[in-house]
Amino acid sequence: MMRLLSLLVLLASGVAHGAEFGTLLAEKSSIAFVSKQMNVPVEGAFRKFTAQIVLDPARPEAGRAQIEIDLASIDAGSEEANEEVKGRSWFNVRDFPRAVFSSTSVKSLGGGRFETGGKLSIRGKALEVRAPFTLRQEKDILTVDGSFQLKRLDYGIGSGIWSDTSVVADEVQIKFHFVLSPTRK
Amino acid sequence: MIPDRYTHTAIALHWLTALLIVALFPLGVYMADLALSPLKLKLISYHKWLGVTVFLLLLLRLAWRLGHKPPPLPDGMPLWQRHAANGLHLVLYLLLFAIPLSGWLMSSAKGFQTVYLGVLPLPDLIGKDKALGDLLREVHEVLNMTLLVMLLAHVAAALRHHFIERDGILARMLPFLDRGDSK
Numbered sequence: 001m002m003r004l005l006s007l008l009v010l011l012a013s014g015v016a017h018g019a020e021f022g023t024l025l026a027e028k029s030s031i032a033f034v035s036k037q038m039n040v041p042v043e044g045a046f047r048k049f050t051a052q053i054v055l056d057p058a059r060p061e062a063g064r065a066q067i068e069i070d071l072a073s074i075d076a077g078s079e080e081a082n083e084e085v086k087g088r089s090w091f092n093v094r095d096f097p098r099a100v101f102s103s104t105s106v107k108s109l110g111g112g113r114f115e116t117g118g119k120l121s122i123r124g125k126a127l128e129v130r131a132p133f134t135l136r137q138e139k140d141i142l143t144v145d146g147s148f149q150l151k152r153l154d155y156g157i158g159s160g161i162w163s164d165t166s167v168v169a170d171e172v173q174i175k176f177h178f179v180l181s182p183t184r185k
Numbered sequence: 186m187i188p189d190r191y192t193h194t195a196i197a198l199h200w201l202t203a204l205l206i207v208a209l210f211p212l213g214v215y216m217a218d219l220a221l222s223p224l225k226l227k228l229i230s231y232h233k234w235l236g237v238t239v240f241l242l243l244l245l246r247l248a249w250r251l252g253h254k255p256p257p258l259p260d261g262m263p264l265w266q267r268h269a270a271n272g273l274h275l276v277l278y279l280l281l282f283a284i285p286l287s288g289w290l291m292s293s294a295k296g297f298q299t300v301y302l303g304v305l306p307l308p309d310l311i312g313k314d315k316a317l318g319d320l321l322r323e324v325h326e327v328l329n330m331t332l333l334v335m336l337l338a339h340v341a342a343a344l345r346h347h348f349i350e351r352d353g354i355l356a357r358m359l360p361f362l363d364r365g366d367s368k
């Protein structure tokens with residue numbers, strides 16, 4: 001009983017003083033994207049990824065993230081498309097199974113908005129990206145929501161006949177939603 | 186002797202629809218079996234746009250028909266033929282309504298919205314649902330095969346009127362035969 005009480009006190013003080021959130025609730029988190037095919041927005045998602053994120057809402061600038069996406073877990077909208085985009089002219093998941101994002105900075109944009117910068121590597125190519133995001137804290141749950149645009153051809157995703165951007169647009173919108181609980185010590 | 190003709194508008198709508206279907210049908214059959222490629226995505230989009238156009242033309246035709254009765258069938262025509270003709274026309278109208286509708290719903294169920302001519306998004310009346318999408322695809326195909334049979338009967342009847350009965354039924358739906366006695 002005493003132990004439980006002291007634990008509660010500890011947790012409460014932790015929240016009050018700004019706790020560090022570092023445990024990803026994977027089932028509640030998602031990485032989705034929207035591509036345009038013949039001007040039709042088509043939604044997709046990556047079902048499997050790991051995200052090591054450490055964020056203190058009191059000091060977001062000290063936050064950091066390392067996100068690894070299992071590219072073979074892609075849902076590109078249909079079975080046919082899933083098979084296609086794993087192939088050589090798209091992600092080539094056999095040679096490059098993962099996409100990795102490593103943050104190098106987090107800055108405040110004001111008004112509760114932030115931006116992380118970092119390197120995103122896909123198909124062996126690492127490029128600088130910036131992604132704005134917002135934070136929402138409810139008790140011991142911190143939700144990170146953001147999105148950014150990348151150009152698939154910068155990474156050589158969809159080459160050959162698929163490089164025709166009048167069919168599949170170059171711009172792809174990436175949307176991330178991470179739900180974190182406090183770091184377990 | 187040529188009986189009362191269809192109006193210019195009715196004739197134009199009829200042949201425009203016919204032309205679109207002659208293009209749409211083989212396009213649908215061809216693209217359905219293609220492996221995924223940019224060409225396939227393009228053809229499916231063109232197919233959808235043409236199909237939606239058929240649907241719009243159908244609505245125009247029905248609206249026009251409300252205000253402009255088609256010319257009556259010739260007096261000597263047996264009753265069964267009148268019923269067959271009217272019944273067949275009704276079935277064709279129903280198919281021209283149901284086929285584009287099933288295509289539109291199929292697209293929504295498959296998670297690919299229809300954006301008319303690449304600019305006008307049609308609402309998704311149903312959400313993404315793979316099983317329903319596969320079912321609607323079957324529906325679209327069966328309706329289309331029914332359309333094919335009905336159109337063959339429609340064309341055969343028209344040719345029979347023209348070459349065997351010689352009663353001018355086909356001519357009153359043909360363009361450019363106007364003798365200035367109809368508007």
Ligand code: HEM
Pocket residue numbers: 206209210211212213214215216217218229232233234235236237239240281284285286287288289291292299322325326329
């Ligand atoms: C009168 C209008 C239409 C006609 C005559 C028509 C005809 C056809 C035919 C013959 C096929 C091939 C079926 C098969 O053999 O598998 C087809 C497939 C298809 N149609 Fe239509 N169609 C029409 C309208 C539409 C519309 C309005 C849409 C969507 C907005 C649409 C979407 C599709 C799609 C997506 C397929 C391919 C199904 C697949 O490959 O999975 N169609 N159509």
